[in-house]
Amino acid sequence: MNLKKLSSLLGLSQTTVSRALNGYPEVSEATRQRVAEFAREMNYQPNRSAQRLATGKSLTIGHVVPVADHDMMNPHFIDFIAGAGEIYHRRGYDMLISVVSEDEQNRFYESLHRNKRVDGVIVHGPTVDDERVRLLNALGLPFVVHGRTKDPEESYSWVDVNNEEVFEKAAEYLLSLGHRRIGLINGWEFMTFAERRRAGYERALRKNGIKPVPELMYSNEMIEPNGHAAMLALLDLRDTPTAVLCSSVLTAMGAIRALRDRGLRPGDDVSMIGFDDCLSFLPSTGDGGLLTAYRSGIRLAGRQCADMLIDQIEGGGDNASLLLNAELSVGKSTRPLECATAAL
Incomplete structure (x- = not known):
């Protein structure tokens, strides 16, 4: 169906119908709604080139x-x-x-x-x-x-x-489980989200009388190999962390692989929280799954x-x-x- 046929069925001019569909202010709200509803009923698809010419927009x-x-x-x-x-x-x-x-x-x-x-x-x-x-x-x-x-x-x-609040809550959750030496595998901290996440993590520690330790914090691109490397480095410390926060499910996957490389198990040996596990290419990891995570799609x-x-x-x-x-x-x-x- 073209604009001419649609206009004829509505009993309106083509100009009025075009303006109604393109949101021009001189068309009344009642007319705009009537045209939009009828266009949907008739499965009318406007011509993009004509729309661009009519509105002056690229769409x-x-x-x-x-x-x-x-x-x-x-x-x-x-x-x-x-x-x-x-x-x-x-x-x-x-x-x-x-x-x-x-x-x-x-x-x-x-x-x-x-x-x-x-x-x-x-x-x-x-x-x-x-x-x-x-x-x-x-x-x-x-x-x-x-x-x-x-x-x-x-x-x-x-x-x-709300990255700062989320990571403060994540650290507080681990603290409530008795953990005091908590690692952070973060994204690049010249990016605002990662800076805020570190701030939340550090605030939770300080509120609980724990001084943040630089050797427990890693900042890098959030991909699986970097999570693996960071976790291995944490495990090589003289005083290893008992829990770790990961800024992405991707780095968490790498961290879990590192634990398994050392014969360790997430949860039993090192507690771990990830973030953003609602990714289409992964099955859900929360709700009783392997990874505890803060979920934000x-x-x-x-x-x-x-x-x-x-x-x-x-x-x-x-x-x-x-x-x-x-x-x-x-x-x-x-x-x-x-x-x-x-x-x-």
Whole structure:
């Protein structure tokens, strides 16, 4: 069905129907709803090229992925894109993923804006001092940050997990089980999420009269081999930790492999908590599974960022923010210290 046929059945002009479908303010809300509902009933799919001409918009959302020593193209990113893609499809937008060198990022954002290739962008992997926020605000290009920076939080739109609180609670849970020497296998700490996670972990220790020990903390890219290497290093210490916090289920998998390499078992010998175990390529690890984890679905974050950005593109208005929570799912990898079956 084309626009002409749809307009005829509605008894409205093609111009009115087009404007109703594209959200023009001069069309009444009642007419807009009537047209939208009838279009859904008739399974009408608007012509994208015509929409772009009518609205002056590209109907495309940009994702700029920098090539660096750490790789954003990991399973977390893929799950995020899957969630965002669901919203783009539902709301009539396309997706543009561009992989650029790290030193070309700013010029590439400027090019996207100048050439009107996208209506907005989602910023990935924010660092503590991230110039992209200031650049995009100066350009006037709508954007949402997946995470936060040190810029004033009201100066941009963002969706984030309460990382500091989650890792404070995770450390407190291990402390409540009697553990006092707790390791941290973290992500890169020039990225804001990892800095906040370390801050939460350290705050929990200090609140319980325990001084944080640098030799128990590791910071690296969150991939399985790095979790394996960090856990081996922790096990080689003279005074080994009895529990470990991992910033990703991927590093937790590597840490578990390291324990098994040494003939040890998660939970029985070293308690372990992971984070972000809701990944599509892995079976659930919580609710009585192997890994105790704080759960915060990355796909959900993708949906939230996409909806927030499109609302901003279509409606304008003030910046928005959303702080997501994470829930503890207790598995077999945590036990009270006195229940340990082996002294390391």
